[in-house]
Amino acid sequence: MISADYCQRPIFKKAAVMAETHYDMIVVGGGIHGAGVAQAAAASGNSVLLLEKSAIGSATSSKSSKLIHGGLRYLESFQFGLVRECLRERALLLRNAPELVKLAPFYIPVYQHTSRRPWKIGLGLQLYRWLGGFNSDSRFRRLTRRQWQSLNGLIQTDLQAVFQYYDAQTDDIALTKAVLQSAQQLGAEVLLPAAFEGAVIHQDQCEIHVAVSGKKRTYTSAVLVNAAGAWVNEILRNCSPRQCPLEVDYVQGTHIVVNEPAKPGVFYLEAPQDQRAVFVMPWKGQCMIGTTETVFHGDAGDVRPLAAEKNYLLDTYNHYFCTARAESDIVSAFAGLRVLPRDSKTPFKRARDTLLLANTQSRPRLISIYGGKLTAYRSTAEKVMQRLRGSMPSRKPRGNTRSLALQPAGQAISGR
């Protein structure tokens, strides 16, 4: 029996006492992927319990750039499948979550010194439009010189062209909570704070050991989904029999928010130091600047913005805007961890696809999610369900995540 105290349910359903300790699925991690998988499982009619050791969305899913986008820059590394998938998901989110995901104009200025020339950006945007299905949200244009005046302090010396296209912004933690609320409305249960401690993966079910406010509990489930983000391999290390984890690098990304009125859209800039993409985005009335890519060694819980990263972001901002900002203008800063497959390429050039690792090829009991995009959480969850379909009982579906509306969550799910 699970104590109702720990089970966060939607406010309209009064805390009911749960009688079952066996579930079709147990999910570890209350980030966007855990929430998405719980929603997909509950929509399929499966019983599901999600475990979160801290607070919902408190790790990487509240530290992202908060963009719901195809990822224009991934075209440079020929990740066309990822871009198409993300643009498709962007369209679904704009339709299903209009209060949480909003289309915004993006501006790409091209100067004499910019390494990506106007023809290349025009070609990229044309391709982006094609991958986006030529719908009205994938329109783009080159601004006239007169229109440059509306670009809030963008330096115009040596400016050659400015492209405008559209992508979307969200509040990542609010989106995560909304997806989890939808999962709960479909019957998913959430245990919080509840730390996964270990699991024994049997041929026909999983036995899962959890610490709930210092008390040990054991649950069983047909399948276990490891959506623990940067802790993915730590979860695998505590599963028996031992499964070989994927070799990954942890790459931290920092954002700063500066005391500067929000600009009318998102500026997509090329960092002068290394030509990486850096965004200047409106965020709660101010300017958010990000992100960096710094290989991280250490405990995932200890990731913090570094002084060198803050300087890099301020230098990039000051390179492009007339009103220079200093360290004293930083009102907040946060850092999150990317999980990227180990590779000799620089982090910026590495594939950003989500990788799914199953404990066996046929009828897996355990699936681990590596990496991924906030934007593509729903399609990732769909792929997890496809892999696990034969391992769970088939139930009467309660909804389809392609069309389920997402509303901002009420007070039921505790967050930061």
Ligand SMILES: Cc1cc2nc3c(=O)[nH]c(=O)nc-3n(C[C@H](O)[C@H](O)[C@H](O)COP(=O)(O)OP(=O)(O)OC[C@H]3O[C@@H](n4cnc5c(N)ncnc54)[C@H](O)[C@@H]3O)c2cc1C
């Ligand atoms: C800097 C940065 C910028 C990004 N920007 C974007 C963007 O603009 N757009 C986009 O689409 N994607 C973006 N991404 C990618 C996206 O943010 C991530 O892929 C996504 O948030 C990862 O979610 P997750 O659920 O896998 O992990 P997390 O959000 O980290 O969630 C994992 C959860 O598991 C919990 N957990 C861990 N161990 C245990 C345990 N033992 N027991 C119980 N719970 C446990 C943790 O507390 C945590 O809440 C960005 C990523 C980074 C790092």
